[in-house]
Amino acid sequence: MENQSRSDRNYYRRMKRYFNDFWNVVDLLSYVLLIAAFAVRHMHPSQTFTVARRMFSLSLLVMYLRFLEVFLIHRKMGPTLIMIKEMLDDVNAR
Structure with a gap:
């Protein structure tokens, strides 16, 4: 009985850690939208x-x-994407 409750707590802890990461939630949202669109x-x-x-x-x-x-994450593409985002924010601000 003790092992079962311990494994349940471990499972919930791992799921909570998984859903606390923003990009995991984005992945899940993408898959849910795709399946809903097919349906x-x-x-x-x-x-x-x-x-x-x-x-x-x-x-x-x-x-x-x-x-x-x-x-x-990529060393060369990361700063370029950030610069493009800042330029788009400047264009939209006008």
Whole structure:
């Protein structure tokens, strides 16, 4: 009985640590959006599939954000991406 409760606490501790990382939550959001888009596409018949298309585009956007995070770690690409972000913030401020 003691081993079971100890392993449950370990499991919950690991899950809490996993969900405290922002990028893990972004990955999970991306997968959930993709699966929901597939479900809407195949379960909700329509001629235009606009809801499914919007969900696919959101999923793709989240995947791109995750992909860009990999470049932030890279020694040469990281500062370049930060400079581009700052330039876009300056353009939007006008």
